[in-house]
């Protein structure tokens with residue numbers, strides 16, 4: 058979630074769980090929290106809906122740069138099939154992915170949000186055009202795709218998984234990336250002066266350092282092919298970094 062960074066406990070006052078902040082993640086509590094949020098951009102972005110436009114523009118610019126360097130995915134052609142992970146109400150799909158991909162699948166554990174995507178007005182056009190693919194009401198820690206993708210987009214949702222779950226999830230999903238495709242991670246980054254990840258009890262999530270995320274990508278067998286900071290967010294918020302990842306050893310994708 059979009060978040061103000063002015064909330065951390067100095068190292069000297071930290072308990073052992075704070076030294077391993079992801080140990081405090083409670084996925085049931087997280088789902089309960091998200092189920093109480095409104096099904097709109099304000100609810101998705103923790104009271105900072107005004108950053109959505111610039112966030113989506115930053116994502117579009119980042120992908121455009123990736124496509125400029127890609128043989129498989131030139132800028133002139135839409136990607137075939139992509140998946141929006143931890144999609145919430147589908148803000149990223151509606152604001153950006155629908156422009157760059159033919160078909161978009163959705164993974165989101167909160168039923169209230171997936172119900173809106175499957176039946177609500179905002180997705181009506183995509184549904185009628187046959188461009189909304191499969192919608193999975195499921196957490197990423199247990200989701201296994203049934204097809205391959207040109208791009209797997211994770212935004213503000215890996216923070217809901219423990220470190221071990223992030224590495225395991227990315228390792229599992231990378232097998233479903235088509236040749237030349239990208240796994241994208243766009244997450245808040247803590248620049249906590251003491252170098253620790255930060256647990257947030259509001260939505261039972263963890264904001265990680267850039268170093269931690271890089272270590273998890275490596276563990277999952279993914280290499281960073283591009284990375285960029287999101288520009289233009291208010292200074293009070295966490296920095297947000299985008300990473301484009303590809304398997305460090307290329308193998309044939311699953312179906």
Ligand SMILES: C[S@@+](CC[C@H](N)C(=O)[O-])C[C@H]1O[C@@H](n2cnc3c(N)ncnc32)[C@H](O)[C@@H]1O
Nearest residue numbers: 058091101143144145148196197212213214217
């Ligand atoms: C801050 S919102 C971001 C939504 C969307 N990605 C966006 O950028 O607008 C976090 C989302 O992560 C979802 N989430 C919570 N636990 C999750 C899990 N275990 N796996 C995947 N998504 C999860 C929440 O339900 C919520 O929709």
